[in-house]
Amino acid sequence: MINAEAIEMKNSAILRLILGDQLNINHSWFKTVDDTVTYVMMEVRTETDYVHHHIQKVVGFFSAMRSFAAELQSKKHSVIYIHLNDATNLQSFEKNLNAILSQGNYTQFEYQLPDEYRLDGLLKSYCNQLSIPYSVYDTEHFFSTREELGDFFEGKKMYLMESFYRNMRKKHNMLMEGDKPTAGQWNYDGDNRKKLPANHKPTAPLVFNNEVTQIVSELKSTAISTIGTIDENNFVWPINSEQSLALLDFFVAECLPLFGSYQDSMVPNEWSLYHSRLSFSMNVKMISPKEVTDRAIQEWEKRKDEIDYNQLEGFVRQIIGWREYMRGIYWLKMPEFASLNFLNHTEKLPNWFWTGKTKMNCLKDAITQSLDYAYAHHIQRLMITGNFALLAGVHPDEVDAWYLGIYIDAIEWVEITNTRGMSQFADGGIVGTKPYVSSASYIDKMSHYCGSCFYKKALKTGEKACPFNSLYWNFYDKHEDKLSKNPRIGMMYNVWRQMKPEDKSALLEQADYYLKNINAL
Structure with missing residues (x-):
């Protein structure tokens, strides 16, 4: 367990902020150890309280963050980690950063582009009042930039995902044979809408029996309100890149052969089916979409006699197509998108x-x-x-x-x-x-x-x-x-x-x- 280090522990020149969904150990920031750089990570109430979170979501983020900080420290990087219940925790990014910067001899502040509009605006505003220079870096995670979808559809009235998906396939030379799609079609969605047979038992999911009692105990000692349940001795989600890669290996070996066919199927008491469940790992960047698609394609090329092409294409489309498309729409249409209500609906959830x-x-x-x-x-x-x-x-x-x-x-x-x-x-x-x-x-x-x-x-x-x-x-x-x-x-x-x-x-x-x-x- 990493303890919050005293803020005055070091007079480093550069302070770099790492957000809870920026756990990319392969980022260029970490290629070399630099004694003039200190990384800061923090668990703050502004992030736990802005929405009513599932307890597993809070625990998953904090577990992954702590694991990532420990990995950075094991590689000899300098890390300040502020725990939720630390006495020095001022419970917001801005207040904690101000305290660190005021007590250290930092000459530069740096951060990676946030994925949320809310945090993007917060950090821009924060940097505008700094008295020291600051720099912003890409997260080096996505296949496309924030602006790429908007540029692609410039002048168009409709934003068809299929068009963007095909463009991404061409740009990254993924499932392509020259300028033609592998197997002759771009999209095999029509083959991916089967109901699971009544007597079919899906593959048992791979889960991780992570012990998270410490974090659960810390949450219980606060006034943070959560929903859902958790087995604190058997937390099933991956909390580091090693576990995320293990889940990827399990998916391509055991689930990919039937993923496409049954990706829309629903069965009582079967929560995982043939889905990869890699979205949490990807969204906090413990694993990259390129790692995921490359590994799936590699498995298909090795086992073409066992894995029909529609299984692979449906999976790749979710990542290089749908995931990138949704991010592009987000950055093109926010903040107005968050208040749209075309049908004027007004009711409360049951x-x-x-x-x-x-x-x-x-x-x-x-x-x-x-x-x-x-x-x-x-x-x-x-x-x-x-x-x-x-x-x-x-x-x-x-x-x-x-x-x-x-x-x-x-x-x-x-x-x-x-x-x-x-x-x-x-x-x-x-x-x-x-x-x-x-x-x-x-x-x-x-x-x-x-x-x-x-x-x-x-x-x-x-x-x-x-x-x-x-x-x-x-x-x-x-x-x-x-x-x-x-x-x-x-x-x-x-x-x-x-x-x-x-x-x-x-x-x-x-x-x-x-x-x-x-x-x-």
Whole structure:
């Protein structure tokens, strides 16, 4: 364990700040040991308290940060590490930095570009009042720059991910044969929408039995409010680059052969399936997207007889395509993006989003899993929790806060574009070309939730009618003025208009009843 060092311990010339999601041991900063450089890392209440975090998220960040600081020290770098409960901790970046700079003989301040707009503005403002010079460095992590997506789509009205994805493939010569895509197609998404067979048992996930009792004890001694549960003797998430690489090796060996086919599938009590669960490691930079894609491609090239190409392409697309695209949208559209509410939704999240105590199997499973593991895969987030929140007219601010807090991999640059954009259509179509809503039929098609549910997937009205069915049509009816001209959903309005008036009325009455009694569903 690293103790907070006395601030006056050294009169170094350069002070470098490392944020909790900048744990890249391969960064050029660390190539050589420089006695004139001191690194500072800090656990502060401004970061634990700005949203209601899952306890595993806080513990995951602090564990990874402490492990990273220890690694730097083992390589003979000079590190100041401020723990959450240190008496000298002033609980904000600015106050702690001021204290360090005032008591040391520092002549230069340096930091890496933050990934969050909030912290980017904070550090810019802080540096503007410094009396010493400062420098800003790239994190040396992403495939694209902050501005690259905006430059690519300059003058365009639509920001199609597929176009950006293809450009990234060409730029980085990834899965390319000359100027053509490997295997002849750019995108094999059509092959990646299979339901897991009923008798299929997924590979048991690799977990790490990290002991985190010290951090949990420190959190309990504070007034920090968290959600979710944690096994402090068996923390399952990687907390350093070594464990992250081990998880990557496990994924390509055991999960990649079936990843693409079943990436959209959902099964009760199976939280990991064939997903890599590398998003936390990548988002705090314990492992790079290049390391991940290179390793996956290497495995496919070695085992082409075992791993179909669609499995690999679907995985690579999530990283070099979707992940980079979402970051580009974030830096292009913030800060306005954070206040968009195209559909003017105003409702609060149902109470059971915080407990998982609902009679709807799909939501009970997805939320309980999220509370237990601080994780759910992308279709659970998009088509279960997100789908319901959108159908229920929940305010995007409420949805943003829930997703940002509950998931261990949620950092605003990737969370808000997925949530406010893709999931809630609050951006009016910047990210997604249509609202991602469904009735029970899609959920049943992709999952094993419906068979044992209290509600009946085939019923649209009545006591046990699946709420998704009536809320689905209520959503389209409510927003007809804004959505009816969307070519991707015009067919649904044709179906709605052709319904008998009494059937439409019954559906809307059913939806109204469910919305008024939403906390009892």
